[in-house]
Amino acid sequence: MDFIPVNEPLLNGNEKKYLCECIDTGWISAEGPFVKKFEQRMSETVDRKYGIAVSNGTAALEVAAMAIGIEAGDEIIMPSFTIISCAMAVTKLGAVPVLVDSDLHTWNMNVNEIEAKITNKTKAIMIVHLYGLPVEIDAVLELAQKYNLKVIEDAAEMHGQTYKGRPCGSFGDISTFSFYPNKHITTGEGGMVVTDDEKLAERCRMLRNLCFRKDVRYVHDEISDNYRFTNLQAAVGLAQLERLDEFIERKREMGRYYTEKLRDVKGLILPVEKTDYADNIYWVYGLVLDESIQCDNQTVQKLLAEKGIGSRTFFWCMHEQPVYKNAGLFSKEIYVNAEYLARKGFYIPSGLALTKEQMDKVIVTLRDIMEKVIV
Numbered sequence: 164m165d166f167i168p169v170n171e172p173l174l175n176g177n178e179k180k181y182l183c184e185c186i187d188t189g190w191i192s193a194e195g196p197f198v199k200k201f202e203q204r205m206s207e208t209v210d211r212k213y214g215i216a217v218s219n220g221t222a223a224l225e226v227a228a229m230a231i232g233i234e235a236g237d238e239i240i241m242p243s244f245t246i247i248s249c250a251m252a253v254t255k256l257g258a259v260p261v262l263v264d265s266d267l268h269t270w271n272m273n274v275n276e277i278e279a280k281i282t283n284k285t286k287a288i289m290i291v292h293l294y295g296l297p298v299e300i301d302a303v304l305e306l307a308q309k310y311n312l313k314v315i316e317d318a319a320e321m322h323g324q325t326y327k328g329r330p331c332g333s334f335g336d337i338s339t340f341s342f343y344p345n346k347h348i349t350t351g352e353g354g355m356v357v358t359d360d361e362k363l364a365e366r367c368r369m370l371r372n373l374c375f376r377k378d379v380r381y382v383h384d385e386i387s388d389n390y391r392f393t394n395l396q397a398a399v400g401l402a403q404l405e406r407l408d409e410f411i412e413r414k415r416e417m418g419r420y421y422t423e424k425l426r427d428v429k430g431l432i433l434p435v436e437k438t439d440y441a442d443n444i445y446w447v448y449g450l451v452l453d454e455s456i457q458c459d460n461q462t463v464q465k466l467l468a469e470k471g472i473g474s475r476t477f478f479w480c481m482h483e484q485p486v487y488k489n490a491g492l493f494s495k496e497i498y499v500n501a502e503y504l505a506r507k508g509f510y511i512p513s514g515l516a517l518t519k520e521q522m523d524k525v526i527v528t529l530r531d532i533m534e535k536v537i538v
């Protein structure tokens with residue numbers, strides 16, 4: 164039985180050619196020419212002036228948080244239901260994530276809860292677009308303006324998505340991307356910070372590279388880390404980016420196909436196809452068990468695995484993370500929608516290399532399993 168992995172990237176464009184160029188020319192480090200090309204091409208794609216490539220999406224969030232000046236004691240508003248990278252970028256600086264619940268319809272942060280969480284310590288709002296639909300960005304930008312807050316946009320899952328026709332990654336003070344293999348564009352590991360602010364961009368470049376002083380190397384006024392991105396990664400990224408439109412088209416086709424074939428399956432909540440500001444890009448094809456189903460996501464996923472089908476649970480809430488609980492954060496906080504999504508949500512194979520035959524197998528198997536668990 165051939166196992167169908169939850170994600171397999173598509174690397175059959177110019178990736179090999181550009182990688183060979185790196186090797187033939189000897190340019191493999193962060194100093195190589197593909198890095199600047201990739202930064203330029205990516206920032207253009209998302210309508211930003213500057214792009215600073217870093218080692219991964221988590222690093223991009225860390226660099227962005229440091230660059231906009233988040234400090235100990237600051238409060239940053241973000242969803243509880245997200246990846247820990249968002250909270251970590253903030254807690255590493257001694258600042259505090261202040262959480263909001265999710266919207267069960269879009270699975271994104273509920274922007275209507277933000278204003279009540281703003282205090283005189285609030286420094287920024289972190290927008291995190293999840294699974295394929297953007298956050299209601301205008302509502303966030305209005306609040307940011309009203310209360311003079313910074314906005315970080317985590318667009319790790321949104322290459323090629325738009326909000327009211329404008330690219331995700333172009334909103335707020337600074338935006339971040341990831342190029343992990345399950346993202347629309349991959350470089351193996353990788354990330355990027357994008358911004359329109361020249362000073363912020365300059366600061367990100369410093370932070371990416373150990374904060375070397377500009378005039379004298381090996382002398383430091385500040386500490387950051389080594390977040391550099393190699394020419395090898397950029398070579399792959401550039402080849403991937405050449406095909407972004409095609410990849411997004413393919414993701415949307417896959418999403419539509421799954422939806423068409425799973426629409427009548429009882430017990431499953433499917434991803435929303437569109438809102439009035441965006442069409443779903445189906446970063447991954449997520450599913451949520453509805454209230455008629457007693458079991459949790461992992462029970463269904465185990466049954467899928469037994470039939471040779473990979474899947475992955477949704478994120479686990481920040482307010483339920485042992486590491487933060489043990490540190491005394493978020494005690495007694497409850498976010499019912501976020502908790503529901505974390506326990507009932509999972510995603511099925513939806514990587515770019517997935518074939519129609521594989522999708523058909525996933526569909527048939529999942530239908531079968533849902534009939535069993537619905538009792």
Ligand SMILES: *Cc1c(COP(=O)(O)O)cnc(C)c1O
Nearest residue numbers: 219220221246248319320341343
């Ligand atoms: C993948 C992802 C990240 C982290 O990116 P890495 O490259 O894995 O560090 C951050 N935020 C979101 C929303 C993501 O999906």
